[in-house]
Amino acid sequence: MQAVLCTNYGRPEDLSVAEVPSPTPGVDQVIIGVRACGVNFPDTLIIQGKYQFQPPLPFAPGSDVAGVVTAVGAEVRGIAVGDRVLAFVGYGGFAQEVACAANAVLPLPAGVDFTAAAAMLMPYATSYHALKDRAQLQAGETVLVLGAAGGVGLAAVELAHQMGAHVIAAASSPAKLEVCRQHGADATIDYSAEDLRGRIKDLTGGKGVDVIYDPVGDRFAEPALRSIAWNGRYLVVGFAAGDIPRIPLNLPLLKGCAIVGVFLGGLMTNDPKLGQANLRELVAMLAAGKIAPHIAATYPLAEVAAALNAVLAHQIAGKVVLLPGA
Numbered sequence: 001m002q003a004v005l006c007t008n009y010g011r012p013e014d015l016s017v018a019e020v021p022s023p024t025p026g027v028d029q030v031i032i033g034v035r036a037c038g039v040n041f042p043d044t045l046i047i048q049g050k051y052q053f054q055p056p057l058p059f060a061p062g063s064d065v066a067g068v069v070t071a072v073g074a075e076v077r078g079i080a081v082g083d084r085v086l087a088f089v090g091y092g093g094f095a096q097e098v099a100c101a102a103n104a105v106l107p108l109p110a111g112v113d114f115t116a117a118a119a120m121l122m123p124y125a126t127s128y129h130a131l132k133d134r135a136q137l138q139a140g141e142t143v144l145v146l147g148a149a150g151g152v153g154l155a156a157v158e159l160a161h162q163m164g165a166h167v168i169a170a171a172s173s174p175a176k177l178e179v180c181r182q183h184g185a186d187a188t189i190d191y192s193a194e195d196l197r198g199r200i201k202d203l204t205g206g207k208g209v210d211v212i213y214d215p216v217g218d219r220f221a222e223p224a225l226r227s228i229a230w231n232g233r234y235l236v237v238g239f240a241a242g243d244i245p246r247i248p249l250n251l252p253l254l255k256g257c258a259i260v261g262v263f264l265g266g267l268m269t270n271d272p273k274l275g276q277a278n279l280r281e282l283v284a285m286l287a288a289g290k291i292a293p294h295i296a297a298t299y300p301l302a303e304v305a306a307a308l309n310a311v312l313a314h315q316i317a318g319k320v321v322l323l324p325g326a
Contacts, residue, residue: 001020002018002096002301002324003018003060003092003095004060004062004094004095005020005058005059006046006047006059006060007058008057009047010047011047012044012047012304012308012309012312015047015304017301017302020095022097023097023098024071025071025072025073027073027075027076028101028103029072029073029076029100030069030079030099030100030102031069031071031098032065032068032069032070032085032087032105033067034065034067034098034325035066035114035118035323035324036067036114036118036298036322037066037093037118037321038063038093038119038120038123038151038321038322039062039308039311039320039321039322040063040064040123040311042122043308043311044311046091047061052265055090059092060092060094060098061091061093061094062091062094062095062098063090063091063121064088064093064119065086065087065098065100065121066085066086066108066115066117066118066121067084067085067114068082068084068085069081069082070097073102079102079105083107084107085105085106085107085108086108086117086118086121086283087105088104088121088125088279093322094304095301095324096301096324106276106279106283108283109283112283112286115323116286116292116293118321119295120155120282120286120291120293122264123152123154123293124291125264125278125279125282126155126262127152127155127159128155128159128282129267130213130235131156131160131163131165131213131235132278133274133278134233134262135213135235135260137163137165137210137211138164138165139163139164139165140165140166141210142165142166142168142204142207142210142229143160143168143211143213144168144200144209144211144212144224144227145157145185146214146215146216146224147171147214147215147240147241147314148169148170148171149169149173149180149317149318150215150240150314150317151311151318151319151320152215152237152238153171153213154180154294154317154319155293157169157185158291159291160184161183161184161186162184162290165211166186167184167185167186168186168187168188168189168209169181169188170188170189171188171190171191171317172191172192172314173190173192175317176317177189179294179317182294183292187203189203196220196223196227197223197227204229209227209228209229209232210229210231210232211235212224212228212232212233212234212235213235214235214236214237215237215238216240217239217242218239218241219241219245221245222245222247222251225247225251225257228255228257229257230255230256230257231256232255232256232257233257234252234259234260236259236260236262237262240314247259293318294318294319295319295320295321296310296316296318296319297320298320298321298322299320299321299322300322301324307320
């Protein structure tokens with residue numbers, strides 16, 4: 001089979017596509033023939049050696065797979081060859097086949113497209129965990145989403161809208177903000193042209209926002225936190241802009257707010273039952289048409305560098321997906 005290999009840490013252009021042996025399942029594993037794999041910002045970090053964990057070299061990046069089961073281990077029950085599934089595999093998904101723990105696999109309803117399922121997995125699972133579990137978002141509250149046109153940001157916009165919140169989307173261009181409006185944003189901020197704090201003040205009548213969803217970090221973090229409402233929750237999701245901000249700790253004191261970490265990998269490790277329950281709820285929403293990932297582009301394995309660079313450039317709205325069979 002073909003797989004994308006990271007043999008040394010570096011740029012997307014340093015990856016190679018190689019012929020490697022097909023995996024065989026362990027006793028509690030299944031093999032998935034990958035029809036689609038989502039491309040996420042952490043994939044750009046893991047190939048540089050900058051992510052929270054690093055698999056041993058060489059490895060294939062890619063965590064969010066959807067496809068068809070091609071083999072099952074001897075002790076696996078309830079999953080059969082030919083089943084349509086999706087799974088969060090951690091790494092190894094940029095390949096035509098991947099081995100996966102059977103307890104990480106979810107059935108994929110017949111009407112759900114493989115590409116949409118792969119596009120949904122990490123962004124929506126992260127955003128759902130953030131809004132439902134970490135922020136305990138209530139209907140009628142106001143949510144500010146920074147980096148709102150990115151993969152996780154757009155998922156947060158859509159889910160917060162589904163949960164009955166008033167959603168303010170902040171992004172860097174009118175075109176990106178138009179996509180945000182199509183996915184449920186009630187108001188928008190173009191922070192390439194508008195003052196973030198001033199616009200938040202105008203949109204909330206000076207009250208501030210109840211929940212801030214921040215996958216960006218860098219220069220937007222402090223002005224956003226200064227715009228939070230009393231008893232607000234600031235969700236630290238990631239640092240796509242590059243720099244990890246240093247927050248003055250007097251701000252949470254004065255605002256009576258909480259700074260809350262969001263890490264999907266930690267959830268799946270420390271509370272896998274909750275993580276799997278969230279994923280099942282998201283699959284049901286996807287099958288019912290309540291959520292619809294915005295797919296900006298798809299690429300074959302041979303164009304993996306272009307796919308990763310599209311994510312790195314922050315110039316697209318929504319998700320990029322690799323199609324290993326294309």
